[in-house]
Amino acid sequence: xxxxxxxxxxxxxxxxxxxxxxxxxxxxxxxxxxxxxxxxxxxxxxxxxxxxxxxxxxxxxxxxxxxxxxxxxxxxxxxxxxxxxxxxxxxxxxxxxxxxxxxxxxxxxxxx
Amino acid sequence: xxxxxxxxxxxxxxxxxxxxxxxxxxxxxxxxxxxxxxxxxxxxxxxxxxxxxxxxxxxxxxxxxxxxxxxxxxxxxxxxxxxxxxxxxxxxxxxxxxxxxxxxxxxxxxxxxx
Numbered sequence: 380x381x382x383x384x385x386x387x388x389x390x391x392x393x394x395x396x397x398x399x400x401x402x403x404x405x406x407x408x409x410x411x412x413x414x415x416x417x418x419x420x421x422x423x424x425x426x427x428x429x430x431x432x433x434x435x436x437x438x439x440x441x442x443x444x445x446x447x448x449x450x451x452x453x454x455x456x457x458x459x460x461x462x463x464x465x466x467x468x469x470x471x472x473x474x475x476x477x478x479x480x481x482x483x484x485x486x487x488x489x490x491x
Numbered sequence: 492x493x494x495x496x497x498x499x500x501x502x503x504x505x506x507x508x509x510x511x512x513x514x515x516x517x518x519x520x521x522x523x524x525x526x527x528x529x530x531x532x533x534x535x536x537x538x539x540x541x542x543x544x545x546x547x548x549x550x551x552x553x554x555x556x557x558x559x560x561x562x563x564x565x566x567x568x569x570x571x572x573x574x575x576x577x578x579x580x581x582x583x584x585x586x587x588x589x590x591x592x593x594x595x596x597x598x599x600x601x602x603x604x605x
Contacts, residue, residue, distance in 0.1 A: 383533075410590060410591065411590055411591045413593070413594075415596075421598070422579075422581055422596040422597060422598050422599045423534065423581070423596050424596070425593055425594065425595060425596075428591075428593050430591060467533050467534075469533075471590045471591070472536075473590055474547070474590075475546070475547075475589075475590065476539050476546045476547030476588075476590070477522060477524055477539050477541075477546070477547070477585055477588060477589070477590060477592050477594065478524075478536045478539065478547045478549070479524075479526075479534070479536060479594060480536070481533030481534050481535070482533050483531070483532050483533050484532075484533055
């Protein structure tokens with residue numbers, strides 16, 4: 380069973396600080412990685428996708444991938460109260476299908 | 492542009508009944524996937540369809556079935572409902588059916604089984 384692990388939190392960060400979310404995965408052959416944000420009672424919303432080792436930046440968000448260590452991280456700069464949500468890490472299991480394996484999510488709270 | 496649309500948004504069924512959930516993908520997207528999300532957990536993969544053919548199936552019993560229509564919309568059917576089937580059922584669409592495709596989720600259908 381391929382696994383994706385996240386710290387369930389809650390992670391509490393003051394407004395304006397950097398929030399750091401981490402994820403590890405078990406399948407060394409995985410090639411596609413995604414971060415989703417999910418507000419309470421809503422569906423997951425895609426924030427970032429990353430496929431190559433290194434950093435990928437989009438606005439206040441930076442995704443980092445290290446395939447050798449099998450971890451993916453998401454940094455949120457200048458955190459805002461509206462960033463308070465559960466962040467889901469997802470890894471494509473591969474095998475030709477679009478089969479995402481999700482972690483259980485990290486609940487992030489930004490304190491004003 | 493309209494996103495992924497799902498119906499119904501909420502429904503209540505009793506054990507043993509059957510349910511059909513519907514999904515319309517983003518215009519131009521040919522791949523539809525279904526996920527089940529139980530409260531407090533991440534979504535779990537149920538099915539993927541691409542160009543009307545099943546591309547992948549998750550670890551769910553045969554009570555779960557799905558299909559994709561020529562217009563790329565999709566239905567998920569669950570027979571002989573159990574209490575444990577209570578969950579948020581999410582449909583996601585993707586432009587391409589391959590492994591690297593980005594999935595965009597609809598608002599989900601929240602199923603309660605009594």
